[in-house]
Amino acid sequence: MRAMTLDSYGLDPRLIELPVPTPGPHQVRVRVRATSINPIDWKQASGEARPLLGAKFPRFIPGYDLAGEVDALGPGVTGFSVGQRVHTRLSGSGGGASAELVLAGLDVLQPMPEGMDFAQAAGLPLAGMTALQGLRDACRLPMSGATVRVLIIGASGGVGHLAVQLARAAGAEVTGVCSAKNAELVGRLGARHVIDYTRPDAWSGQPPFDVIYDCVGSSPGEFLPRLTAHGRFASCLPGPAVFAHAALNLVRSKKVLPVLLSANAADLSVLDALVAKKQLEVVIDSRFPLAELRAAWAKSRSGRVAGKVIVEL
Ligand SMILES: NC(=O)c1ccc[n+]([C@@H]2O[C@H](COP(=O)([O-])OP(=O)(O)OC[C@H]3O[C@@H](n4cnc5c(N)ncnc54)[C@H](OP(=O)(O)O)[C@@H]3O)[C@@H](O)[C@H]2O)c1
Structure with missing residues (x-):
């Protein structure tokens, strides 16, 4: 072979x-x-x-x-x-x-x-399970029902474009962060709002988010002020700053969580079921x-x- x-x-x-x-x-x-x-x-x-x-x-x-x-x-x-x-x-x-x-x-x-x-x-498989485990396990996003404001940073990437769809399928109000060339795609995948990270005024007037899932290696310190009081910031590209902030989780209501994929057939079957229902592509x-x-x-x-x-x- x-x-x-x-x-x-x-x-x-x-x-x-x-x-x-x-x-x-x-x-x-x-x-x-x-x-x-x-x-x-x-x-x-x-x-x-x-x-x-x-x-x-x-x-x-x-x-x-x-x-x-x-x-x-x-x-x-x-x-x-x-x-x-x-x-x-x-x-x-x-x-x-x-x-x-x-x-x-x-x-x-x-x-x-x-x-x-x-x-x-x-x-x-890899990107989808990372999106699923980040949202469901690290961010504790209810996978059905509750209205939660979710921000996906890197919404057009391999992990991010699946995270947008998973959050949408869970009933969340999704905001995707991407550049202008991908805004239409991210909107079609389920983001109600799109933030163009290349614009200097990108963040003006944004209400806080319950969940922020970072797929590009952003600084948690920059995004903690954008979380609601008990909000969660998860990163699938966790550097030293993420671990340093995560060490404070016990004494702070806002949480910072590293995401490290654990591959397993059960989670892949969750994704496959959403594909079958045409909620995930x-x-x-x-x-x-x-x-x-x-x-x-x-x-x-x-x-x-x-x-x-x-x-x-
Ligand atoms: N922890 C884990 O277990 C795990 C699992 C999977 C992946 N990862 C890591 O997670 C990262 C993302 O993986 P991926 O497969 O999603 O990567 P990817 O597909 O290569 O991500 C590329 C996307 O990122 C966007 N992007 C770049 N800078 C951005 C910014 N500042 N704001 C918003 N969007 C931005 C790009 O959009 P533009 O072209 O518009 O800039 C592009 O669409 C990688 O570093 C990967 O190694 C970790």
Whole structure:
């Protein structure tokens, strides 16, 4: 099988032939049809994420999200069949998605929703679960009913565009922060208000928010004044300032929360159910073939992606 691999840190993966892997207990082998790029892929490959997340050499296969068809079942696998369309965010921190055949554990595997194509299904798991866990678990956003004012910073990005839709599906009044070129998209996805972060008067007259979900690495100190008295600020790009503010959560009514994705099949099934109800869609920014993984990373590294970058096999 073909796979994109690195044998040392860098952003120039190469296509090589590898033996077909054999699924172990509670694993399936998936014939990959699409993967999606997440910033962690190129941060891990480049070594930028090394203090938190290393890459294992002599051979590292980058990537976490994939969609495809079950190709073989390992011992003890029930509930999946050969040929079934599935998607996943691979578990652990070892990557592995950028290959024609990949082993996936049942703990993170879900059948693809009816009518969803491989590109969209590959774009959903990592970003979607990060959006869901940030809003539901860190921000404690009631997932049905109550009217809550939610601000999504980075509303056009991979995580943000799904967070806008999840908050909207939960009944929240959503404000999205994005640049003017993405305002229409973010509005179509469910934001009632859009704030153009490039305008100097962007924040004038904004009432406070119950929930702020930051997907771009904003300073919590800047946004605490924009929270209601018991509001929550969560960040999926938590730096030292987020942890420093989080240390004060016990003595302060406004909370600051870091979000660290925990991949699991149950949360992916929550997202899939919303896709099936047409309350959640994956916006595709661009598509690349496997051999052009480097160009797909460059697109993501530009920081200007709207939705997801997809690699098709
Ligand atoms: N903690 C975790 O477990 C976890 C999980 C997933 C992702 N992450 C991290 O979260 C971050 C976001 O991931 P992603 O996949 O959503 O990234 P992404 O898709 O690359 O985000 C790009 C988007 O950010 C927008 N943006 C950039 N600066 C902005 C600003 N100041 N205000 C508002 N929007 C801005 C861009 O819009 P414009 O073009 O309009 O600027 C673009 O649409 C990454 O750093 C990633 O590593 C962490």
